[in-house]
Amino acid sequence: MNVNNKSDFITSIILIFTGIIFYFIIIPQEIVLEDEAIIGPDLLPNICIILITFLSVLLFLKSINKEIQNENNDEENSTIYDNPMMLNVKSDFSIIEVKRVFLLSLSILISILLFIYVDVLISSIFLILSCCVVCGLKKIWIIISLSAGLILLAYFLLYQVLGTAVG
Amino acid sequence: MSYEVLNSVLTLNNVSWIAFGVLLGYVVGVIPGLGKGTAVAVSIPITFYLSPLTGIAYLIGIAKGSTAGSAVSAILLNTPGEPSSAPTALDGYPLSQKGQASKALKMGLFASVIGDFFATLLLIFLAAPLAEYALLFGPVEVTAILLFSLTFIAALSGDSLIKGLIAGLFGLLFSTVGMEIETATVRFTFGILELFDGLSLIPVAIGMLAVAEMMVQLGGLEALEHQQKILKGNIKSINQSISWEEWKLCLPAIVRGTAVGSTVGILPGLGASVASFLSYGLAKKAAKDPSRFGKGAIEGIAAAESADNAVVPSSLVPLFALGIPGSVIAAILIGAFIIQGVTPGPLMFVQQPELVNGIYLSMICASLLLLLIGFFGQKVFSLLSLVSLRLIIPSVIFFCSIGAYLQGGGIIGVWLILFFGIFGYLAKKLDFSFVTFLIGFVVGPQFELSLRQAIAITPTYEHLLKHPIAIIFILITIIAIWKIGSKKSKKV
Numbered sequence: 001m002n003v004n005n006k007s008d009f010i011t012s013i014i015l016i017f018t019g020i021i022f023y024f025i026i027i028p029q030e031i032v033l034e035d036e037a038i039i040g041p042d043l044l045p046n047i048c049i050i051l052i053t054f055l056s057v058l059l060f061l062k063s064i065n066k067e068i069q070n071e072n073n074d075e076e077n078s079t080i081y082d083n084p085m086m087l088n089v090k091s092d093f094s095i096i097e098v099k100r101v102f103l104l105s106l107s108i109l110i111s112i113l114l115f116i117y118v119d120v121l122i123s124s125i126f127l128i129l130s131c132c133v134v135c136g137l138k139k140i141w142i143i144i145s146l147s148a149g150l151i152l153l154a155y156f157l158l159y160q161v162l163g164t165a166v167g
Numbered sequence: 168m169s170y171e172v173l174n175s176v177l178t179l180n181n182v183s184w185i186a187f188g189v190l191l192g193y194v195v196g197v198i199p200g201l202g203k204g205t206a207v208a209v210s211i212p213i214t215f216y217l218s219p220l221t222g223i224a225y226l227i228g229i230a231k232g233s234t235a236g237s238a239v240s241a242i243l244l245n246t247p248g249e250p251s252s253a254p255t256a257l258d259g260y261p262l263s264q265k266g267q268a269s270k271a272l273k274m275g276l277f278a279s280v281i282g283d284f285f286a287t288l289l290l291i292f293l294a295a296p297l298a299e300y301a302l303l304f305g306p307v308e309v310t311a312i313l314l315f316s317l318t319f320i321a322a323l324s325g326d327s328l329i330k331g332l333i334a335g336l337f338g339l340l341f342s343t344v345g346m347e348i349e350t351a352t353v354r355f356t357f358g359i360l361e362l363f364d365g366l367s368l369i370p371v372a373i374g375m376l377a378v379a380e381m382m383v384q385l386g387g388l389e390a391l392e393h394q395q396k397i398l399k400g401n402i403k404s405i406n407q408s409i410s411w412e413e414w415k416l417c418l419p420a421i422v423r424g425t426a427v428g429s430t431v432g433i434l435p436g437l438g439a440s441v442a443s444f445l446s447y448g449l450a451k452k453a454a455k456d457p458s459r460f461g462k463g464a465i466e467g468i469a470a471a472e473s474a475d476n477a478v479v480p481s482s483l484v485p486l487f488a489l490g491i492p493g494s495v496i497a498a499i500l501i502g503a504f505i506i507q508g509v510t511p512g513p514l515m516f517v518q519q520p521e522l523v524n525g526i527y528l529s530m531i532c533a534s535l536l537l538l539l540i541g542f543f544g545q546k547v548f549s550l551l552s553l554v555s556l557r558l559i560i561p562s563v564i565f566f567c568s569i570g571a572y573l574q575g576g577g578i579i580g581v582w583l584i585l586f587f588g589i590f591g592y593l594a595k596k597l598d599f600s601f602v603t604f605l606i607g608f609v610v611g612p613q614f615e616l617s618l619r620q621a622i623a624i625t626p627t628y629e630h631l632l633k634h635p636i637a638i639i640f641i642l643i644t645i646i647a648i649w650k651i652g653s654k655k656s657k658k659v
Contacts, residue, residue, distance in 0.1 A: 011597055015333065030355045039622055041347040041354060044615045048340040052333055059329045093596060097386030101592060104382060108564070108585045115578060127568060131561035136388065146558060150565050158569070 005063045012060035019053030103134045124151055172521055175220060176528040182536075184221045185529055188228025189536045193544070195229070196236020197551045198559055202249045203233035203479075204376040204495045205563070211369050211503050212570040219507035219522055224529030226503050227479075230496045231283055231533050234439070234476050235541055238275035239548050242468070243268060244394045251439035251475045254447035258460060258467035265463055272549070273409055274417060274465050275472045276541040282425045282473030284534040286480040289429050290487070291527045297488035298513035304636070306620035311640035313614045316491050318644050319434075321603045322651040334599040335607040341366060342611020349619065361579040368502035370575035371608060374587025375594075375601050376495070377567045381560050382592040388556055409465075417469035420450040424470045428477025433485065434493070439478040446474030480530060486511050487523070491610065495602050498609045506574070 027049065031042040107130035115123035128147040137143050175181070188210075195206040206229045214222030234249070241247040242259030255275060262271040304312070317339075321331030344355045345365025356362040384391075409417075424446040431442035450470035451460045460467050482494040490512025492498040504511045509519060516523055541548075571580035594601045625631045631638065 007597055026355070030357065031352060033352070039619045041350050041352040044611075044618065045340060045343050045354065048336045048343075052336045052340070055329050055333050055336070059327075059333070062329065094386055100385040101382045101589075104385065104560075104564070105585060105589055108378075108568070108581070108588075111568070112578060112581050112585070115581070124565070128561050128565050131564050132557075135385070135557040135560050137557050137561075142558070146561060150562055154565070154569055 008059055008063035012056045012063060015056035016053055016060065019049050019056060022049045023053070100134055104131065107131055107134060121151075124154070169521070169524070172524045172528060175521070176224075176525050176532065181221050181224065181529065182532060184217065184225045185228045185533050186536050186540065188225040189232035189533055189540050190544075192229035192232025192234075193236035193537075193540060193548060194232075194551055196233035196249070197239045197548045198554055198556075201233075201559065201563070202237070202376075202380065203230045204372075204499065205380055206230075206233050207496060207499050208369070208372040208376045209563070209566055209570050211372070211499065211506070212574040214503050215506055215574065219504075219509055220525040220529065222503060222507055223500065223526055224533065226500060227483075227526070227530055228533045228536070230479050231476070231530075231537055232540070234479050235276060235279035235283070235472070235537055236548065238279065238468070238472050238475075239272060239551075242271045242275060243549060244391075249439070251443045251478070252471070253440070254443050254471035255468050255475070257447070257471075258462070258464045261461070261463035262465065262468070267463070268549070269545070270409055270413075271465065271468055272545055273542075274413070274468050276538070276545070277409075278417065278421050278424065278469040278472040279476040280534055280538045280541070281421050282428055282475070282477035283480060283537065284531070285425045286429045286432065286477035287527070287530045287534060290480045290484055290530070293433075294484050294487040295516055295523075297484065298516045301489045301513035302517075305624070305634070306617040307625055307631070307634040307637045308640070309617040310614065310621040311634075311637035311644075312489065313491065313610050313617065315640045315644045315647075316485070316493070317603070317607055317610065317614075319647055320493070320606055321600065322647060326598055328648065328651055330598055331600045331603050334594060334601065335603040338604040338607020338609075339611045339614065341371070342608045343615065348616075359579070361576050364576070365612075366583065366608075367575045367580065368499075368505070368609060370571040370580040370583035371587050372499050372502060372605060373567045373571050374584040375591035375605055376499075377563055378584050378588030379591025379595055379601070381563055382588060383595055384556055384560065391556055413465050416466045419453065420446075420466040420470035421473040423449055423453070424473030425477045428474035429481040431474070432478035432481030432493075439475045439494075442474040442478050443471040446470045487515065488513060490613070492606050495605055498602075498605045501609050 023046070027042055027045055031040075031045065033040055033042065107127060110130070111123045111127035114126055125147055128150055129143060132143045132146060137146075191210070192203065192206055195201045196203065207226050210226060210229055214225060217225060234251070237247055237249040237252040238255045238259065241252040241256035242263050245256050245260040247253045247256050259271045259275065262268065317335045318332065321335045322328050342365075344362055346353050346363050353363060424443075427446040427449065428439075428442040431445065432439075447460075447467055447470050450466055451457045454460065454464070454466065478494070479496065482497055483500070485491045485493040486497040486500065490510070492501055501511055509515065509522065567584055568581050571584040572578065574580065575583055591601050593599075594604065621637075625634070
C-alpha cells in the first residue's frame with residue numbers, strides 16, 4: 001500500500017470514529033437543549049459532524065480504490081522493480097521528527113504545569129532550555145545567553161514598554 | 168483623502184511602527200521556515216497596545232516585508248522562505264551560483280515593490296465600489312457567499328477537495344465552542360469556564376501557524392544547515408547594478424506578474440503560490456528563449472516576485488469589501504480588527520471612512536519603506552539567512568506562549584497553542600489545508616448567524632427564489648465542487 005494512501009486510510013477511519021462519537025455522545029452531552037427551538041444551537045455542529053463523517057467515508061473509499069490501483073500497478077511493474085528496497089516508500093513522518101515534535105510538546109506541557117504550580121520565571125526558563133535541547137543546541141554559553149536574552153527581552157517588552165504584568 | 172487622514176498617518180509614531188513592521192517582516196521572511204502567517208500571528212498581541220490604524224498598518228507592514236524577504240533565502244540558499252517564493256529560487260539560485268546574487272536580490276526587491284504598490288492601488292480603487300454592492304446583501308446572500316468562499320478555498324488549497332472540505336468543516340465546528348448567542352446555550356466547553364467565551368482566534372492562529380510550522384521545521388534542521396554551510400563560502404558578493412537591457416527584459420514580466428498576482432489575490436483561496444508559479448510560467452512562455460529559464464534568467468525572478476507581492480494587498484479586497492477573508496493573512500487580520508473594535512466589511516466604509524483611508528495611505532507608505540529598508544539592508548539581510556533554526560525555534564515558541572497568554576485569556580491560551588500546534592502539525596503533514604481550517608474558524612460565527620437568519624427568512628424553497636444572487640452563488644459552488652473535484656481525481 002502506498003504511504004499516502006495508508007495515511008489517508010488510517011486518517012479516514014479515525015475521522016469516521018470521531019464523527020460517530022461526536023454525533024452520538026459528545027454533541028448530545030455537551031449541547032443541552034433547554035427548549036424546543038426550531039433552529040437549535042446544535043444545528044451547525046450537527047451539520048459539520050454529519051458532513052465530516054460523510055466526507056471521511058468518501059476519503060476511505062478513495063484510499064481503498066487507490067490501493068487497489070497501486071497493487072495492480074505494482075504487479076505490472078514487479079519485473080522492473082523486483083528489489084524490495086526500491087518499493088519501500090519513504091514515510092512522511094520521520095522517526096527523528098516525531099521524536100522531536102513529541103519532546104517539544106512535552107516541554108510546552110511541563111512549562112504550563114510549572115507556570116500553574118510553581119512560578120512564571122521557572123516555567124519560562126524551563127521552556128527555553130528544553131526547546132534548546134530538543135533543537136540539538138549543545139554549547140552551554142549559547143543556551144544560557146539565549147535564555148537570558150529572551151527573558152530580558154520579554155521583561156523589557158512587557159513590563160517596560162507595554163506595561164503588562166504576567167504571573 | 169482628507170488632511171486629517173494625512174495627519175493621522177504621517178506621524179512619527181505611525182510611520183515608525185510601519186517601518187518596524189516592514190523590517191520585522193523582512194527579517195522573518197529571510198529566515199527560512201518562518202512565514203508571514205507566523206510573523207503576523209505572533210505580532211497580533213502587540214497591536215492591542217496600539218491605535219487601530221497603527222496596529223493594522225503594522226501588521227500589513229509585516230505581511231508585505233515578509234513576502235519580499237522570503238526571496239532572499241530563495242535566491243541565496245535555494246530554500247524559499249515561503250512556498251510562494253519557490254519559482255524565485257528556480258532562477259535566483261543559479262544566478263547566485265554565478266556570482267550575481269546581488270543583482271538577483273535587487274531585481275527581487277524592485278519587482279516585489281512594484282507588484283505590491285500597484286496591487287495596493289487596485290485595492291484602493293476596487294474595494295469601495297464592491298462594498299457598496301455588498302451593503303445590499305441580506306443573510307441569505309451572505310450565507311451563500313460564505314458557503315461559496317469556503318468550498319472554493321477548500322477546493323483550491325491542497326491536493327484533495329475532500330480533505331480541504333473536512334478541514335473547513337473542522338474550522339466551523341471549532342468556531343461553535345462557547346456560549347451560543349441566541350439561546351445562551353453552552354457548547355463543547357467540557358466544564359471549562361475559560362471556554363465559555365469561545366476559542367480566541369489568536370491562540371488558535373498562533374498554534375496552527377507558528378507552533379505547527381516550528382514542529383514541521385524540526386524535521387528538516389539538518390537539510391537546511393547543509394544549505395547554509397554552502398552559502399557561507401559564497402556570501403561575499405560584489406555590489407552589482409541592473410543594466411537597462413535587463414530592465415527591458417524584466418519590465419513586461421513585472422507588469423504581467425502584477426496583473427496575475429492582483430487577479431489571483433482577489434479570488435479567495437488561490438494564494439500567492441498559484442500566482443507566482445502562474446506568472447513564472449507565463450514569463451517563460453513569452454520569452455524569446457525559454458531555455459534560459461531555470462538557469463539564471465533574471466526575468467524569472469521579476470515575474471515570480473511581482474506576482475507574489477501583488478497577492479498581499481489584493482487579497483484584502485474581499486476582506487474590506489465583503490468582510491470575507493480570502494487568505495490566511497486576511498483571516499488573522501480579522502482578529503486584529505476585532506481586538507481594535509472594528510468589524511471589517513462593507514459597513515467599515517460607511518462607519519469608519521477615516522480608518523479605511525488611513526489604512527490605504529499606510530499601505531502605500533509601507534511599500535515605499537519596503538523599498539528603502541530592502542535596498543539599504545540587503546547585505547545585512549543576506550547574513551540573516553545564515554541564522555540557525557536551532558536558535559529560532561526556542562525563541563518563536565517562547566514568544567508564541569507569551570502572545571497566547573496575553574491574548575488567549577491567560578494560561579488557557581497556552582493550552583490552546585499546544586493543542587492547535589499538534590493539530591496543525593498533523594494537518595500539514597497529512598495535507599489537510601490549515602488555510603481552509605482557519606478561514607472556516609474565522610467566518611464560523613458569521614456563517615452560523617446568517618444561516619439561522621436565512622433559514623428563518625426562507626422556510627421553503629419558493630422563498631429562496633426571491634434571492635437570485637444567493638441562487639447564483641449556490642449554483643457556482645456546486646459547479647466549482649463538481650469541476651474542481653473531477654479535475655483533481657483525474658490528476659490523482
